[in-house]
Amino acid sequence: MSTPIPREDLQTLQDAGWAHDQTRDAVNKSFQFANFVEAFAFMTKTAIWAEKLNHHPEWSNVYKTVDVTLTTHDINGLSHLDVKLAQKMDALAKG
Ligand SMILES: C[C@H](O)[C@H](O)[C@H]1CNC2=NC(N)=NC(=O)C2=N1
Numbered sequence: 083m084s085t086p087i088p089r090e091d092l093q094t095l096q097d098a099g100w101a102h103d104q105t106r107d108a109v110n111k112s113f114q115f116a117n118f119v120e121a122f123a124f125m126t127k128t129a130i131w132a133e134k135l136n137h138h139p140e141w142s143n144v145y146k147t148v149d150v151t152l153t154t155h156d157i158n159g160l161s162h163l164d165v166k167l168a169q170k171m172d173a174l175a176k177g
Contacts, residue, residue, distance in 0.1 A: 086161065087160045091162070091165045095109050095168050095169075098168070098169075099111055100152075106151075107160050108152060108153035108160065109153070109160065110149070110150065111149075111168070111171075112148070112150070113149075114146055115146045115148070116146065118146060121143055121145070121147065122143070124171075124174055124175055125141070125143060128167075128174055131167070131170050131174070135167055137163040137164070139167065150171065152164040
């Protein structure tokens with residue numbers, strides 16, 4: 083499935099470790115932290131940014147791991163908001 087975001091934007095995300103799910107036109111990434119509290123702190127910080135952007139991740143947390151899927155439900159595919167949130171999450175994960 084083609085995605086409306088520029089190819090170079092998708093490549094930038096892939097270079098940062100995001101995998102493109104072509105069936106959904108989404109990107110996925112698994113974040114590993116030192117412990118549960120660090121993982122939850124990441125989710126809390128991300129939640130604040132998600133509200134600011136009005137763009138929300140699909141995610142799950144098991145102990146030190148946060149599995150994330152980003153896609154834009156309104157267009158059933160990737161948008162610039164997914165790129166923006168992915169890059170914000172990568173920055174937040176670095177602490
Ligand atoms: C009405 C609509 O649900 C809202 O504008 C926002 C909320 N957060 C969202 N998050 C994501 N991932 N995709 C959306 O389309 C989206 N829409």
